[in-house]
């Protein structure tokens with residue numbers, strides 16, 4: 001069946017930025033159904049209850065489980081037949097090198113699978129927004145050969161996935177020194193987000209349906225309430241509403257900048273291969289007025 005009203009989905013929507021994005025999408029789009037995707041039925045249904053509208057619906061999705069991603073797409077296809085906005089927000093903040101494989105699985109591989117699974121549901125007007133991070137800076141990668149591989153104009157998603165798999169293998173086999181030897185900054189979160197932002201570049205480059213847009217966005221260092229200890233003392237912390245605002249804003253971005261697959265932060269396009277541009281948040285750049293109407 002094809003729904004006549006718009007359908008939007010947010011992954012990892014049971015808390016943090018994802019929950020606030022789902023709440024904002026419901027407020028800003030009174031015609032839309034918003035699917036609250038979560039790996040835990042209990043936490044997902046609790047979030048839906050908090051959103052307190054029949055337009056919010058729980059849907060199961062574990063980004064670390066290929067079968068769950070396939071089932072998610074099949075369920076959206078069967079129940080709605082369309083997907084107008086997908087915010088791929090679910091993410092794992094792995095900071096220990098032992099977390100590298102799991103971080104890549106959730107933050108990178110899960111999103112490759114999700115993009116492939118939902119591609120048939122996207123139509124002109126659809127926006128697929130991936131929540132990435134300024135920490136995933138291509139310019140900060142120590143390895144020149146790795147940088148060249150990842151910036152190659154003809155890089156394919158399969159080739160990128162092989163690079164990410166090799167990073168997971170290196171971390172498992174030799175920890176941080178092996179990752180560094182392969183050219184990475186051995187921070188698993190950064191490794192996975194470099195992969196994600198690069199994936200978005202390739203999805204945008206390869207999309208041949210006019211009006212289907214892929215964006216990567218950094219919400220900024222966002223105080224979600226649950227990460228107070230992790231971010232205490234860091235510069236440029238923004239409140240939850242502002243972090244979510246930047247993500248919601250990206251769901252309305254179309255041809256701005258003329259590039260499909262770009263990386264956005266603080267309401268502007270940022271070059272993730274240019275460290276000066278990526279360092280902007282460290283200077284605590286005030287967020288510009290975002291268009292939220």
Ligand SMILES: NC(=O)c1ccc[n+]([C@@H]2O[C@H](COP(=O)([O-])OP(=O)(O)OC[C@H]3O[C@@H](n4cnc5c(N)ncnc54)[C@H](OP(=O)(O)O)[C@@H]3O)[C@@H](O)[C@H]2O)c1
Nearest residue numbers: 012014016017039062063064089090091131133220221222
């Ligand atoms: N907060 C920041 O400063 C900041 C800055 C830059 C980028 N980001 C990005 O913004 C996104 C949201 O961050 P947040 O701060 O709101 O994080 P958060 O509060 O930790 O929320 C993360 C969400 O992802 C879900 N998740 C984790 N692993 C999953 C899996 N395998 N399958 C499905 N869902 C999974 C979590 O579900 P459970 O509750 O079940 O664990 C939770 O709903 C992430 O992608 C993060 O990398 C955040």
